[in-house]
Amino acid sequence: MRDFISDHDAGYALEIVRKICKEAGPGLPGSSQERVRALMIQMELESHLGPENVFLEKFKFAPWAYLSTYPICAVLMLLSAVLNITTGHVSGTVTWLITLIALTLALCAPLIFFLEFVFGMEFVDPLFRKKQSVNVIGRLRKPGTKNVKRLLIFSGHHDSAAENTWLRFLGYGFFILSGTFFIGLITTLVMNIIQFTGLITGHTGITHFGTIGPGLLIYPLVPSFIFAFFFNRGRKNGGNVPGAADNLSASALSIALCRFLVNNPSYIPEETEIRFISFGGEEAGYRGSKRYVTCHLDELKLLDTRLFNIETVAYPVITILTSDINGTVKNSPELITSLIAAAKRSGVPCKVKSAYLGVANDSGPFSQAGIQAATLLSFKMPQQFVAFYHQKWDVPENLTLEPLSNMLKFSLEWLRCEDDVVKA
Numbered sequence: 001m002r003d004f005i006s007d008h009d010a011g012y013a014l015e016i017v018r019k020i021c022k023e024a025g026p027g028l029p030g031s032s033q034e035r036v037r038a039l040m041i042q043m044e045l046e047s048h049l050g051p052e053n054v055f056l057e058k059f060k061f062a063p064w065a066y067l068s069t070y071p072i073c074a075v076l077m078l079l080s081a082v083l084n085i086t087t088g089h090v091s092g093t094v095t096w097l098i099t100l101i102a103l104t105l106a107l108c109a110p111l112i113f114f115l116e117f118v119f120g121m122e123f124v125d126p127l128f129r130k131k132q133s134v135n136v137i138g139r140l141r142k143p144g145t146k147n148v149k150r151l152l153i154f155s156g157h158h159d160s161a162a163e164n165t166w167l168r169f170l171g172y173g174f175f176i177l178s179g180t181f182f183i184g185l186i187t188t189l190v191m192n193i194i195q196f197t198g199l200i201t202g203h204t205g206i207t208h209f210g211t212i213g214p215g216l217l218i219y220p221l222v223p224s225f226i227f228a229f230f231f232n233r234g235r236k237n238g239g240n241v242p243g244a245a246d247n248l249s250a251s252a253l254s255i256a257l258c259r260f261l262v263n264n265p266s267y268i269p270e271e272t273e274i275r276f277i278s279f280g281g282e283e284a285g286y287r288g289s290k291r292y293v294t295c296h297l298d299e300l301k302l303l304d305t306r307l308f309n310i311e312t313v314a315y316p317v318i319t320i321l322t323s324d325i326n327g328t329v330k331n332s333p334e335l336i337t338s339l340i341a342a343a344k345r346s347g348v349p350c351k352v353k354s355a356y357l358g359v360a361n362d363s364g365p366f367s368q369a370g371i372q373a374a375t376l377l378s379f380k381m382p383q384q385f386v387a388f389y390h391q392k393w394d395v396p397e398n399l400t401l402e403p404l405s406n407m408l409k410f411s412l413e414w415l416r417c418e419d420d421v422v423k424a
Helices: 007-023 032-049 069-089 093-118 165-170 173-201 204-209 214-229 244-263 287-302 333-346 363-368 383-388 401-423
Strands: 054-061 131-141 150-157 272-279 305-313 318-321 350-353 372-378
Touching (some): 007 244, 032 054, 032 272, 054 287, 069 093, 069 214, 093 173, 131 244, 165 173, 173 204, 173 214, 244 272, 244 305, 305 333, 305 363, 305 401, 318 333, 318 401, 333 350, 333 372, 372 401
Antiparallel strands (some): 054 131
């Protein structure tokens, strides 16, 4: 019996990814294919932990609310621009009404975007159809353990993303068009504020200056609308994206670590329970982890919980994220220190970064709730982002043993660090 993590364990994780991609295919949040992926993960965990230690937790959510933020903003921007232009062709009370509506719509677009997409609030979710997803939870303790004082969680997510239209067709041009969208949001709002100011002050020149003309329609407004309205494609059934790296790699690594610890229980800390969780609905705004935190919050706080969340393992260098949810939530400094120490001890190359716009993971809801949590990301920006992120090319062939092995070594060394803390 081996007492060290090796490429053999990484190869086992890779085979799990290949099997799920082949037999279940892509799995959009809330789809039947996502459920098949979850059941395959459940069966694999049960083969190591036994059926009595693996659980499914179902939850309801609106799978398309989160990503619909973009087309909603696009429609609001378009309507606001049309009303702004119309103001110059009407008079009297109608002018006031149209200008006020245009300004309101221009304000709502960035407000909805920030509340729903940036801060992760379920702001527009009540307007969308609900579906069911599932979290898969495996539980492991050292044999004979009765009194549990600490909970360590290793997690990933098994759903896959809707295909990003502009990454697929434009590559690096995505970044330019993405920037244009934000310029469009600001431009629409600023022009409507100027127009409304001119109307209030009775200054015709200011009103005219705030009226959107052909130049602003050509850039940035029309490109912004096109970018946001057609942000995603492939929404039928399980979608187009296999999600091998993002994020079956993480769920498979959690299973591989589980298998290793079952065979080497001496690594399991005393008075500690380890959970291996594969969340559903992450690509719909990390809904699975949000539901899990809400359901288990008292238990998570009582057991002094640490979450080691893994995301997109496709590059040998591991990034430790000091924040989450687009940089709006700070991860525990104590945990970050522990992770950095584990990286040095394991000899795995790593770097430490804060999250930025577009980086939001399953550790976010835990950190929001005051639970020590962080995400470990093995992904090369911007090369791999352009190559296969949220595209049909996110296939098992992109995965190699070195990144998977590095993450396993890192995980086990961190577990040893936490074991030292418990013993102290």
